[in-house]
Amino acid sequence: MSKEFEIVREFEVDATPEEVWEAITHGTGAYLWPMEAPEPKVGGTAAFGSTVTAYDAPHHLTIRSEDVGIPIQSLNQLEHVIEARDGGRRAWVRYVHSGIFTDDWDNQYDGASRHTDFYLHTLREYLTHFAPRPVTFAQLNGPESASAPGALTEVERALGLAGDAAPGDRVTVRGPREFDAVLDYRNPYFVGLRTDDALIRVFGRNHWGAPVGISIHDFAADADADVNETAWQVWLDKVYGQTS
Incomplete structure (x- = not known):
């Protein structure tokens, strides 16, 4: 049975909003895996056939896909909200992964939630220790x-x-x-x-x-x-x- 899900995380990181923005939009291979960078405009294309529904560099990015291409999910959306802290020397990030799982909801949600924590930790590790080195x-x-x-x-x-x-x-x-x-x-x-x-x-x-x-x-x-x-x-x- 189809059911919506939402995974929300908030954190601060020792990086500027611009550095966070670069990490999440420039192919993302530094902390996830190489993929198509989002086209820098609302309505633009993004990875896996998704669409940019919010684009306000370096503060707000939302990417949405209504054709996920896998049988267990019919909708997927990723949102990043980024704000400056400490006079712009640090950044606060709100990350929301939402959508619809169409089967095996508990297992899929558990996996997505735990992977989210690991991926966002890797993002912070990259920003703290390696940015802007290419990967x-x-x-x-x-x-x-x-x-x-x-x-x-x-x-x-x-x-x-x-x-x-x-x-x-x-x-x-x-x-x-x-x-x-x-x-x-x-x-x-x-x-x-x-x-x-x-x-x-x-x-x-x-x-x-x-x-x-x-x-x-x-x-x-x-x-x-x-x-x-x-x-x-x-x-x-x-x-x-x-x-x-």
């Missing part, structure tokens, strides 16, 4: 076995994360290679790792019946998306006992 983006998913209930725990163990490691801790990570990082996010659903040049995001989508996934936001000048994707895919497949 090289890669993403990948584990095999079918990565959908099992304990799949995210397997990845955490393989990464070498201690059970009591908490956000803010410096950790030595055993990924495709060993590297040092800050554990910037951790809960039962997601893991975030920040190095001097990258944000590595681990998505425990097994909680919603999909495989665990990883995205790499690489800000190094010599970053190579194909190399990152291949290295992490080989590593993730090995975590779940898959070999080529």
Whole structure:
């Protein structure tokens, strides 16, 4: 049965409204994934065939789609309201994700709500530590076995994360290679790792019946998306006992 939903978040960030605006409109690959930037006008086109319904740089952006293209959702809208704080040195952001889920409402809402928190945290990490550096983006998913209930725990163990490691801790990570990082996010659903040049995001989508996934936001000048994707895919497949 179809039912409306609304996910509202508000936060402040150490960035100007202009920097926030740039991050959410310039292809968004720095904290989400590369996509079509919104056409800068009301009525303009935006990602996935959506339409710009509010455009007031750098304060108000709304994008709406009434043809989402997936069977579980018939309407999707994303709204950002941005205001200056501390004389323009900081920004306050109100983010509203709303729409209509047409099936599996509780599960879809839970997943969307928890993903929202993680994505907005990644936005703040980008603005605080990396903006305006350009990003090289890669993403990948584990095999079918990565959908099992304990799949995210397997990845955490393989990464070498201690059970009591908490956000803010410096950790030595055993990924495709060993590297040092800050554990910037951790809960039962997601893991975030920040190095001097990258944000590595681990998505425990097994909680919603999909495989665990990883995205790499690489800000190094010599970053190579194909190399990152291949290295992490080989590593993730090995975590779940898959070999080529």
